[in-house]
């Protein structure tokens with residue numbers, strides 16, 4: 022009997038022992054596991070091998086699980102601190118117990134949310150009561166973590182469920198196949214099996230020489246287990262940016278586009294930002310050294326902007342009465358906001374004069390010389406937008422934000438009056454972080470001042486905003502440090518696993 026070479030090796034390997042796994046067979050036969058799997062299925066079809074399948078579950082500790090296996094579960098730490106500090110009443114002020122436990126950051130919340138559930142006592146009006154009869158030595162979760170850490174199995178499914186829902190263990194299932202030689206297989210081996218040459222790939226030579234007629238082709242095995250491959254994918258920030266674009270297009274907006282490095286004229290001067298404004302100094306600004314300035318500023322607009330800065334734009338308006346220097350306005354820097362694009366568009370310099378009503382947006386990078394921390398990077402994506410129409414009011418602005426954020430499941434936006442040199446009134450926007458429950462700033466907005474609009478030649482109202490894409494992402498996915506998604510400290514698992522829902 023002639024079978025492909027790999028099948029001969031697998032048959033011989035299978036005759037060594039009953040019920041071998043594919044891995045054992047592969048080792049014995051000196052073949053790759055995927056080749057072995059293919060051969061096994063072929064031989065099973067021929068009736069020479071029998072294959073039994075079972076699902077094996079393996080449980081492993083996550084990083085956090087390992088940490089608690091080593092240092093103790095936060096709720097036990099808290100219990101022990103509360104017990105030690107509680108005196109005869111077994112009751113102690115919460116801050117003191119937490120202080121003594123040495124817990125910090127998110128672990129405090131973890132400890133508090135598991136404390137009562139596991140019968141360590143109660144938390145009431147800022148006091149922690151420790152039940153003297155609780156028994157941390159018999160904590161099923163702690164003991165399961167310890168067992169897993171030392172490589173022992175844990176059978177208690179309820180405890181495993183609990184640990185899994187706390188993100189402390191991961192359960193994975195794998196199909197294990199055990200292979201045994203059938204009676205026909207034994208006979209075939211006794212009668213002698215020979216290796217036939219199999220060919221994995223058809224070549225042009227085989228076709229021209231006609232050799233293809235004489236060879237045996239290997240078959241595709243579509244049920245073979247394949248290795249998990251983490252290929253490249255679109256970053257969640259990009260995915261979310263694309264979704265934001267879709268949402269805004271759905272709300273009737275058109276996209277703006279323009280230079281990342283631009284003249285201060287577009288970034289600041291058009292926005293009625295005085296030339297001695299603190300944000301315009303080198304502390305916040307990334308200047309360009311080559312080229313240092315822009316040549317083609319629209320002359321007429323430069324003159325109107327200069328006048329607005331000096332004297333304001335009419336009876337009810339006043340300018341800064343300080344020198345306005347065109348050279349200074351020509352200097353190039355990385356844009357600190359994409360409001361520079363709004364200026365280019367509103368001035369008619371990007372796509373020609375615009376008649377109201379109009380709606381435009383961009384979702385683009387901006388650059389700021391900030392100090393890096395969990396909520397600040399040197400660059401971020403700004404969701405810029407504006408609506409030009411007659412008789413706009415703050416209600417239109419708020420309604421637009423509510424409609425926009427609702428599409429991302431965010432429904433409790435809060436507004437706080439604010440100051441911008443270029444809008445009046447102005448509002449900062451806040452949203453509640455799903456994990457820390459804190460209000461975080463998510464954007465800035467307002468109605469452009471006449472001192473901005475008149476030089477641009479806009480005769481109706483314009484409401485506008487700049488929202489931070491990264492902050493939107495924080496509200497959507499609950500991560501607390503922007504560096505989890507950006508840069509060398511990023512959380513690769515998070516980036517691999519999070520899918521943006523469209």
Ligand code: PHE
Nearest residue numbers: 358360465466467485486487
């Ligand atoms: N440029 C502002 C910022 O970067 C956002 C903004 C745009 C505010 C337009 C009002 C109007 O914070």
